[in-house]
Amino acid sequence: GAVVSQHPSRVICKSGTSVKIECRSLDFQATTMFWYRQFPKKSLMLMATSNEGSKATYEQGVEKDKFLINHASLTLSTLTVTSAHPEDSSFYICSARRPGLAGGSSYNEQFFGPGTRLTVL
Amino acid sequence: GNSVTQMEGPVTLSEEAFLTINCTYTATGYPSLFWYVQYPGEGLQLLLKATKADDKGSNKGFEATYRKETTSFHLEKGSVQVSDSAVYFCALSNSGAGSYQLTFGKGTKLSVIP
Numbered sequence: 285g286a287v288v289s290q291h292p293s294r295v296i297c298k299s300g301t302s303v304k305i306e307c308r309s310l311d312f313q314a315t316t317m318f319w320y321r322q323f324p325k326k327s328l329m330l331m332a333t334s335n336e337g338s339k340a341t342y343e344q345g346v347e348k349d350k351f352l353i354n355h356a357s358l359t360l361s362t363l364t365v366t367s368a369h370p371e372d373s374s375f376y377i378c379s380a381r382r383p384g385l386a387g388g389s390s391y392n393e394q395f396f397g398p399g400t401r402l403t404v405l
Numbered sequence: 406g407n408s409v410t411q412m413e414g415p416v417t418l419s420e421e422a423f424l425t426i427n428c429t430y431t432a433t434g435y436p437s438l439f440w441y442v443q444y445p446g447e448g449l450q451l452l453l454k455a456t457k458a459d460d461k462g463s464n465k466g467f468e469a470t471y472r473k474e475t476t477s478f479h480l481e482k483g484s485v486q487v488s489d490s491a492v493y494f495c496a497l498s499n500s501g502a503g504s505y506q507l508t509f510g511k512g513t514k515l516s517v518i519p
Contacts, residue, residue: 290448316505327494327511328449377448381505394498394507396441398448 286312288380290397297368298405305363305400307378313358314380318394319351322375334361368404376400407432411495411510418485418517426480426513428469428495436497438462438471438478439507443492452480452493485517 287310297303307317315336320328332342332353340353350372352364361380365372379394411428418424430436437456441449453462458473467482478495495510 318506325514327509330506333506379449379507393451393454394505395451396449399446401446 286380286382286393286395288378288395288397290378290400292400293398294401294403296403296405299369300367302364302366303368303402305365305376305378305402307361307363307380307397309359309380309382309395312380312382314361315358315383316381317355317361318379318381319353319361319363320377320379322377322399328377331363365402368402370404373402373404376402407436407497407499407508409495409497409508409510411493412513413511415514415516418515420487420517420519421484422517424480424482424485424489424515426493426495426515428478428480428510430476430478430495430497432476432497432499432508434499436499438469439496439498440467440469440478440480441494441496441509443494443512445491449494485515487517487519490515490517 289308291306317334319331321331322328330343331346332340334340334353334355336355336358342348355361377399379396381394408431439454440452442452443449453464455462455471458471461470469478469480492512492514494512496507498507
């Protein structure tokens, strides 16, 4: 199978500090990773698409200067929440797309990390 | 644009009851369809998928059939267990557009009581 890890699983920080969340694909190379935010009892909101070696593409309404994304290698993407505020408290989930043969059954399958619970005090 | 509509729930069933969670979609082209499951405090796990019309995805007793004529992908299970309690998300991916992004429904919380 394809495994995606996230670190840390939980983080509590003070308002105004920055927090970095790592997303790693452990057994495959992911040219594309996605970052989602999940509010309580709500669906996942796509924040940005991260492509290895290029700038991330942010969804409308997501502040790129606040949520810094770096996709430094084919197995690692990081999300840094800068100058965190209590309203940034949420569950952040990443996913990694495993490339496959065009038209194959795994062509567009994404594998999700276990999520990171961020609490900003 | 793409969108997914699923019954919001919550759904509460007794053990061994029949489960149906409805999901309909709007998309251009020929999307792939997915059901993901999220257990409490965890990330999403792929439950099943179907990549073309009339395909049936199945896993762990769950099934869903890709119905292009009704643009639906309803999730069913004949006999639910307490361990099936989770939130279920219907999703589509329109890789023909080149983005591979997933569009999710709002999720349906299922609680199965003994």
